[in-house]
Amino acid sequence: MVMIKHEVRQGRMTLLIWTMVIAFMLALCILIYPEMETQMGDVSSMFAEMGGFSAAFGMDRLNFGEFMGFFGVECGNILGLGGAFFAALLGISALAKEEKEQTAEFLLTHPVSRREIVGKKLVSVLIQILLLNLFVAAVTAASICAIGEEPDIRPLYLLLLAYLILQVEVASVCFGISAFLNHGGPGIGLGMAALLYFLNIIANLTEQAKFLKYLTPFGYTESADIIADECLDVKYLSVGLVFTVIGIGAGFCRYCRKDILS
Amino acid sequence: MDAIKTASLTKYYGKSRGIIDLNLTVAQGDFFGFIGPNGAGKSTTIRTLLGLTAPSDGSAQILGMDISRQKEEILSHVGYMPSEASFYRNMRVRDVITFSAGLRHKDCRAEAGRLCERLELDVNKKIRELSLGNRKKVSIICALQHMPRLCILDEPTSGLDPLMQREFYSILEERNKEGATIFVSSHILSEVQRYCRHAAVIREGRLLVSDSTQSLGHTDTKRVRLRGAGVKLPLELPAMKDVQTDGDSVSFLYSGSPKELLNVLAGLNLTDVSITEPDLEEIFMHYYG
Incomplete structure (x- = not known):
């Protein structure tokens, strides 16, 4: 518990800033929806005529005239991308920061096994992701109540759940990479999150690139599919789970055998 | 049972030499100096003993326990002070000391308080505000507050002023009298000669000699x-x-x-x-x- 408390305390400012920014942006979008709703007829027809661009963001299959259609796109951009960046930063720095800040020597000369350190760092990453998502979900619910909307709860719940799983997957893969780094790699983490986001956009553009959805967790957070099907795509989700396990496993294997040089 | 015993301990970093075929014995209760110039392998020896790096070959025991298989148990009896004291920059001194004790599942508040008083350390300051000397003091407290049976100290006095160096060695002498083994790596030979009963010299990764400091001073030269x-x-x-x-x-x-x-x-x-x-x-x- 000492270790987890320490890790969460160390990351509290980052958590606070990312949580506030994402929650504020989401609340802002929801609160301006009633104003935009009146203009949505024109916007929806405009999007429908934009071909590949609309398909890239799933806007060709979402009805902007309905709250969930609007929320699906906005949520995808704000919570999806913002959450992925936050999770990537958390994961990529979890193990590497000790060597970068030269605190690994201090930490690893206490009677705590490497396995325990890796495990508790992973738990603290998951706790921080969960805290962000709980707060964002609460702000989302409050904002929806404030504008008097009554959307279908199931797709809304599934969307938020999908983004939580996406963040866990991104954080886990970055966590595994972190064990191989001697210095913090925020650039690697952010770059990877951006790459995964764009892979999904490319996959939406053409059938030939559809296989990319297996590689990116954004494949199972596609708002249009979740709202239409009211379920998460198990085939993409299963591959994501495999990546998550590989990331965590690599983190444990590498860090438990790693030479700490300074 | 010896406090430290290595048998042909060897460490290579890729093709680079760390230590080669090191056979070192430190008796329990000894005050032992480990001498060598920069790059001789002093820190590599210590880091291998503490499990920070894995040996390439050979074996070692600390307090009768194998360094590869009983690492956590060994570390619960060891106090380690690295040559460069680095801590979490945004934490306060008292929080670092408490965190260190917490990782050992021990309440060390009384001893930490005594050590802070003797070393004149302000526990309310943030780590990033501390000078090298004061960071060294934090390191000393983290290494000694849990009353370890073996203290491994790597270049401990660099950055400490002469009065603090004297106070630090007086604390070590007290701990030594109470039964703790003190293992000091240093290239300040005057302090090794003054405080250590035995010493070993390491050069280019190999142990040259290990003897009492008195015998080392009595050569044909x-x-x-x-x-x-x-x-x-x-x-x-x-x-x-x-x-x-x-x-x-x-x-x-x-x-x-x-x-x-x-x-x-x-x-x-x-x-x-x-x-x-x-x-x-x-x-x-x-x-x-």
């Missing part, structure tokens, strides 16, 4: 100092090392025959002669010369 107008170099003496001249004075280390030395000196017009045991600093130079 003598420091000869001559003064007089008639002293002209070179003297016709073999086995001269570390020759230093200053005006009409000449000083050198001599490890040859005393008779030969006296014969040469008898022919010189000298105003002063001294033949003394070299200090550990000079012995060290002798080994590395």
Whole structure:
């Protein structure tokens, strides 16, 4: 518990800033929806005529005239991308920061096994992701109540759940990479999150690139599919789970055998 | 049971040499100095003993426990002070000390308080506000607050002012009298000579010698100092090392025959002669010369 408390305390400012920014942006979008709703007829027809661009963001299959259609796109951009960046930063720095800040020597000369350190760092990453998502979900619910909307709860719940799983997957893969780094790699983490986001956009553009959805967790957070099907795509989700396990496993294997040089 | 015992301990970083075939024994209750220049392998030895790096070959035991298999148990009895004291920069001193005790599942508040008082450390400051000397003090407290059976200290006094160095060694002497083993890595030979009962010299990853500091200071080598107008170099003496001249004075280390030395000196017009045991600093130079 000492270790987890320490890790969460160390990351509290980052958590606070990312949580506030994402929650504020989401609340802002929801609160301006009633104003935009009146203009949505024109916007929806405009999007429908934009071909590949609309398909890239799933806007060709979402009805902007309905709250969930609007929320699906906005949520995808704000919570999806913002959450992925936050999770990537958390994961990529979890193990590497000790060597970068030269605190690994201090930490690893206490009677705590490497396995325990890796495990508790992973738990603290998951706790921080969960805290962000709980707060964002609460702000989302409050904002929806404030504008008097009554959307279908199931797709809304599934969307938020999908983004939580996406963040866990991104954080886990970055966590595994972190064990191989001697210095913090925020650039690697952010770059990877951006790459995964764009892979999904490319996959939406053409059938030939559809296989990319297996590689990116954004494949199972596609708002249009979740709202239409009211379920998460198990085939993409299963591959994501495999990546998550590989990331965590690599983190444990590498860090438990790693030479700490300074 | 020895406090530290290594058997052919070897560590390579890729193809780079760390330590080679190191056989080192430190008895329990000893005050032991580990001497060597930068890059000799002192820190590699310590880091391997503490499990920060895995040995390439050989084995080692600390307090009778194997370093590869009983690492956590070993670390619960060891207090380690690294040569460069780095902590979490945004934490306060008291939080770092409490965190260190927490990782050991021990309540060390009373001892930490005593050590902070003796070392005059302000626990309310943030780590990033501390000088190197004060960071060293935090490191000392984290290494000693849980009353370890073995203290492993890597270049412990760099950054500490002379008064604090004295206080630090007085704390170590007290701990040593209470039964703790003290293992100090240093290249400040005067402090090794003053405080340590035994010492080992490491060079290019290999152990050169391990003996009592008294025996290390008693070699066949003598420091000869001559003064007089008639002293002209070179003297016709073999086995001269570390020759230093200053005006009409000449000083050198001599490890040859005393008779030969006296014969040469008898022919010189000298105003002063001294033949003394070299200090550990000079012995060290002798080994590395």
